[in-house]
Amino acid sequence: xxxxxxxxxxxxxxxxxxxxxxxxxxxxxxxxxxxxxxxxxxxxxxxxxxxxxxxxxxxxxxxxxxxxxxxxxxxxxxxxxxxxxxxxxxxxxxxxxxxxxxxxxxxxxxxxxxxxxxxxxxxxxxxxxxxxxxxxxxxxxxxxxxxxxxxxxxxxxxxxxxxxxxxxxxxxxxxxxxxxxxxxxxxxxxxxxxxxxxxxxxxxxxxxxxxxxxxxxxxxxxxxxxxxxxxxxxxxxxxxxxxxxxxxxxxxxxxxxxxxxx
Amino acid sequence: xxxxxxxxxxxxxxxxxxxxxxxxxxxxxxxxxxxxxxxxxxxxxxxxxxxxxxxxxxxxxxxxxxxxxxxxxxxxxxxxxxxxxxxxxxxxxxxxxxxxxxxxxxxxxxxxxxxxxxxxxxx
Amino acid sequence: xxxxxxxxxxxxxxxxxxxxxxxxxxxxxxxxxxxxxxxxxxxxxxxxxxxxxxxxxxxxxxxxxxxxxxxxxxxxxxxxxxxxxxxxxxxxxxxxxxxxxxxxxxxxxxxxxxxxxxxxxxxxxxxxxxxxxxxxxxxxxxxxxxxxxxxxxxxxxxxxxxxxxxxxxxxxxxxxxxxxxxxxxxxxxxxxxxxxxxxxxxxxxxxxxxxxxxxxxxxxxxxxxxxxxxxxxxxxxxxxxxxxxxx
Numbered sequence: 064x065x066x067x068x069x070x071x072x073x074x075x076x077x078x079x080x081x082x083x084x085x086x087x088x089x090x091x092x093x094x095x096x097x098x099x100x101x102x103x104x105x106x107x108x109x110x111x112x113x114x115x116x117x118x119x120x121x122x123x124x125x126x127x128x129x130x131x132x133x134x135x136x137x138x139x140x141x142x143x144x145x146x147x148x149x150x151x152x153x154x155x156x157x158x159x160x161x162x163x164x165x166x167x168x169x170x171x172x173x174x175x176x177x178x179x180x181x182x183x184x185x186x187x188x189x190x191x192x193x194x195x196x197x198x199x200x201x202x203x204x205x206x207x208x209x210x211x212x213x214x215x216x217x218x219x220x221x222x223x224x225x226x227x228x229x230x231x232x233x234x235x236x237x238x239x240x241x242x243x244x245x246x247x248x249x250x251x252x253x254x255x256x257x258x259x260x261x262x263x264x265x266x267x268x269x270x271x272x273x274x275x276x277x278x279x280x281x282x283x284x285x286x287x288x289x290x291x292x293x294x295x296x297x298x299x300x301x302x303x304x305x306x307x308x309x310x311x312x313x314x315x316x317x318x319x320x321x322x323x324x325x
Numbered sequence: 326x327x328x329x330x331x332x333x334x335x336x337x338x339x340x341x342x343x344x345x346x347x348x349x350x351x352x353x354x355x356x357x358x359x360x361x362x363x364x365x366x367x368x369x370x371x372x373x374x375x376x377x378x379x380x381x382x383x384x385x386x387x388x389x390x391x392x393x394x395x396x397x398x399x400x401x402x403x404x405x406x407x408x409x410x411x412x413x414x415x416x417x418x419x420x421x422x423x424x425x426x427x428x429x430x431x432x433x434x435x436x437x438x439x440x441x442x443x444x445x446x447x448x
Numbered sequence: 449x450x451x452x453x454x455x456x457x458x459x460x461x462x463x464x465x466x467x468x469x470x471x472x473x474x475x476x477x478x479x480x481x482x483x484x485x486x487x488x489x490x491x492x493x494x495x496x497x498x499x500x501x502x503x504x505x506x507x508x509x510x511x512x513x514x515x516x517x518x519x520x521x522x523x524x525x526x527x528x529x530x531x532x533x534x535x536x537x538x539x540x541x542x543x544x545x546x547x548x549x550x551x552x553x554x555x556x557x558x559x560x561x562x563x564x565x566x567x568x569x570x571x572x573x574x575x576x577x578x579x580x581x582x583x584x585x586x587x588x589x590x591x592x593x594x595x596x597x598x599x600x601x602x603x604x605x606x607x608x609x610x611x612x613x614x615x616x617x618x619x620x621x622x623x624x625x626x627x628x629x630x631x632x633x634x635x636x637x638x639x640x641x642x643x644x645x646x647x648x649x650x651x652x653x654x655x656x657x658x659x660x661x662x663x664x665x666x667x668x669x670x671x672x673x674x675x676x677x678x679x680x681x682x683x684x685x686x687x688x689x690x691x692x693x694x695x
Contacts, residue, residue, distance in 0.1 A: 090375055113555055114694040129556035133549040137452070152449050152557045225375055226365055242332045246376045263337030263377070307335035 064089050064199055064230050065110065070119035072105055079105040081254040083119070087199065087232050087247075090225045094241045094262075095234045097251035098318055103234040104132050106251070107203055110232070125198030126154050132203040132234075134188045136176045142187055143172035154195045161194035164220075168213065181208045186217075193220055200224060202233040206240060218244050242310050252318055262310075269313050270296050273304040281316035293317065326362050327370050338373055342381035347390065347409045350401055361391065361399045449558060453570035457537065461574045464533050468582045471525045476589065479516055513595035517586050518665070522605040526582055527663035531641055533578070534613040537571045538620035539634040542690070543627045551695050564690045568683065572617060579609050605665040607672060612662035615675045616641065618682040625690050 065087040072080040080102040087093040095103045108114040110121050111129055136145050142165065149156050165172060168186040170179070179187060189205060205221075206214045221231050222244055235241050241248060242262065249259040258265060272278065272292045278300060280292035293308055293316035294300075308316075328345040330338055349355040361382070362370065368378045382399055385391040390409065392402045424434055509515045545551035554563050583606045590597040619640065623633035641658070648657020661671055 092374060108695075111556060113552060115692060127556075129552065131549065131552045131556075135549045136553070137550055138548075140452075140455075148449075148452055151451070152554065154557055219372070222368075222372070222374060226368070239333060243372075244374065246374050263339050263380070266335055267337050267340075309333060309335055311333075 064091070064124060065232065066120075066122040067106075067110060068120040068122075070106065070109055070121065071117045072102075072109055072114060073117055078254050080109065080116075083251070083254075083256055085249050085256070085259060087230050089230055090228050091246045092221060092225060092231045092233070092244050093247045093249070094245035095232070095249050095251060096236075096238070096241060096314065100253075101251040102254040103251055104203055105254075107201055107232070107234065111201060123199065127199040127201055128154055128192050128195040128197045130188055130192045130200075130202040130205055134181070134185045136184065136188060138177035139175065141173055141175050142170060142179075145176065145187065145191060146172065149191045149194070153191070154197050156191075157194045157196055161190050164190035164194065167216070182210065182213065185209060186213060189217060189220075193224070198229055200229065200231045200233075202231065204234055204236065206235065206237065214240065238311050238314055250314065250317060257317055258313075265313065266308075266310055268296050269293050269308045270299060271306040271308045271312060272299060273306065274300075278303075281319075283312055283316040283319075326367060330371050330373060339377050339381040339384065342367075342371070342373070342378060343385055343390075344412050346381070346385060347412065350390070350404075351406065351409050355401050357401050357403055359401050360397070361401070363398055449554065449562070449566045450570060453566055454574075456540075457571045457574055460536055461571075461578060464529070464536070465578055468526060468529070468578070469585075472521065472582075472585055472589075475517075475520055475525065479510075479513075513590065513593070514597050514601075517590075517597060518601055518605075521586060522583070522601075522609075522665055523663045527605075527609065527665075528659065530579065530609050530613045530662050531616040531658060532638075534575060534616040535620045535634065535637045535641065537575045538617045539624055539637060540630045541567045541571060541621060541624045543624045543630040543633050546627075546695065547629045555695055560691050561687075564687055568621060568686070572614070575613060575617060576610065579613055580606065583609055601665060604667055607667040608662050608665050611667065611672055611675050611679075612658050615658065615679045618679040618686070622682050622686045622689075625686050625693065 067083060067085050070080055070083040071078075083102070083106055085093070095106060097103050105114065107129075109116045110123070111127065112121075137148075140148070146158065146161055146165075149161065150158055162172070165187065168183070168190065170183055170187055170190075176184065176187070185205070185208060189202075192200065192202070200221075202221075206217050209217065218240060221233075224231060245262050247260065248262050248265060250257050260268075270293075271283065272280065272294045274290050274292060275288065277290065278292050278294065279298070280294040283291045283293050285291070293313060299305055326349070328348075330341050330345075332338065334341070346355070346361070355361070361367070364375055364378045364382060368375045371378070382391060386393055386399070388408070389402055390404050391399045394400055421434065510520075542551070545554070551563075583602065586597055587599075587602065616637065620633055620637040623636050624630075627633045627636075644656040645659050647653045648655070648660060654660070655671055655674065658675070661667075661675070
C-alpha cells in the first residue's frame, strides 16, 4: 500500500527526518510515535507530497486522505459549507456518511467553524476526512483534545475502516490509545527510527531487568541501590530479576534511554 | 463470543486471544468440530484489529488447535487437553516460583492445592 | 474550489465596486459645481488658486464633459485606485491559507496546478471585470446626458488600467506565495509601489512610474509590452515556486 525508503528531510542545517523506512500494508493501522519534534509530522507531509523530501523514495499505491495536525477549517464558513466544499473537492466523498457522523457527534451544520470548540472542530474535520472513500487515511494526531467517549468512537471508526480493506497511518501522543488500535508501530526520535514492528512483537521482545550493577540496555529508572533496565528478551544476562515490561515502560525507556547514551 | 482483552498488559493481544479460545475449549463451551466466529466478527466483538485475530487463528491452526475448512471458516480440531493446558501450567509455575522466593513451604502449597481441588490431601 | 475562491474575494470586490461607483456618481454631481468654482476664482486673491493649477483656462476646460471625465475619472479617481485595487485583490490569496494552515486541506485533495490556477485566475477575472466595467461606465452615462466622450481615449485608458493593474496583481501574488503570513505581501507590495513611483520621478527611470502610465492613458508600445512581459514572467515564476514549495 505504502512503502517509504530512506526518507530524508532537512530544514536548513536542521535534520528533521533521517533515513526513515517503513511499510503500511492493506487493512493495517500503523502508528508513528515519538516526542515532540521527533519528525512525525514532517514524515507524514513528505509521504503526502506536501513537503519535498531531500532524499529517499515514497511509493503509494491507491488514493489517500489527510487530516493535518492543526485541525483548521475555513473559520468564516458554516459546517454545511464545509460539507459542500468537500463534496466538490473531496476524494470520492460520501455526503451521507459525513452528515450522519456530524449528527452522531452532535454538531449543528448551521454553526460557523469559528463557533466550534477545538474538540468539535477536530470531530468535524474527522467526519469529513473519514467520509472520503479512499485506500489510505493519513491522520496527524486525530484524537488530540477529544474527550474519552469521542476518542473511543474515533478509534472504533478507524478500526472499522480496516474491515473494509482500508489502511490508516497516524501519529499519536497517547500510548494507551495506540495499544488499543495499532497493528504496527514506529517510534521516532530526533528524526530517526528507533524501534518499529508489530506492536505485539515489540511488547514481547522486551523485558525489565532489576540490577545492582550497570548493564547493556535502556535505563528506565534508578532507585537508591538498584538500576531498572529495559533489555531485549533474548539478551537477558544471568542472575538478574526479570519483570514484564508495559508498553509505556518500553516507550519511556527507549526514548529516554537513548538520551542517556548520547 | 467474548472475553476480556487487556490492551495494556505486556502479554501480546494475539496471545490473549489464543488463551481465551483455549480456555473456552477446555471449559467445554467450544466443542470439537464447532465453528469459530469469522475473523471479522470476532475482531468486532473483542474490539481488536482484524490482523490480530487472523494471527491468533493462524497460530492456533499451526498448534493443531483449530482447523481450516476451505471457504467455510475455522473449526475446533481434535486436540489433546494436555496440549491446551500448557499456558496454564506455565502460569502456575510462575506463581509457584514467586511462592518459593517468598518462602512459602512446599507443604503449604500442597495444602492449598488440596483446598482448591476439593480437600483430598488436606487435613 | 471555484465557489470557495469567489466567496473569499466577494467582500473585497464589492467594497471596491461601491467605492468606484460612488466616486463616479459624486464626480458627475460635482461637475455642475465647476461653474461656481469660476465664481470663486474671481473673488479669491489672484495667484493663490493659480498656484494649484486652477487657472481660469483649466476651469473653463473642466466645463467640457470630455476633458472633465478624462482628467477627473480616468486620470485621477479611478486611475489612482487601480494599482491598490490589484494589490488588495492579490495579497491574501496564498499567504492567508498558509498562515491559517488551511492550504493543506486543498493540496491534499487537488493538484498543485489546479490550486494555483484557481487561486490565480478567480480574483484576476474579478479584477478585470470590475476594471473594464468601471472604465466603460462613463460611456452609457455620456449617452444618457447627451454629452460627447472620445471613444479612442476610453480605449487607451482601458489598456493602461488593465496592463498596470495586472502588473501589480502579479507582483503581489508572487509575494503572497513566498510569504507565510498575509500582512507581509501587502506591506511589501505597497512599499514597492511607493518606491517605484518615487524613483519614476527621475526622468531616466520614468518607466518605473506605473501610476503615471495608468493615469496618463498613453499606452506607448515599449511600456505596455514591457509591463505585460514582466507580468507574464512573474506569473510563470510564481507557478514554479508554488509547485516546489513546502507547506
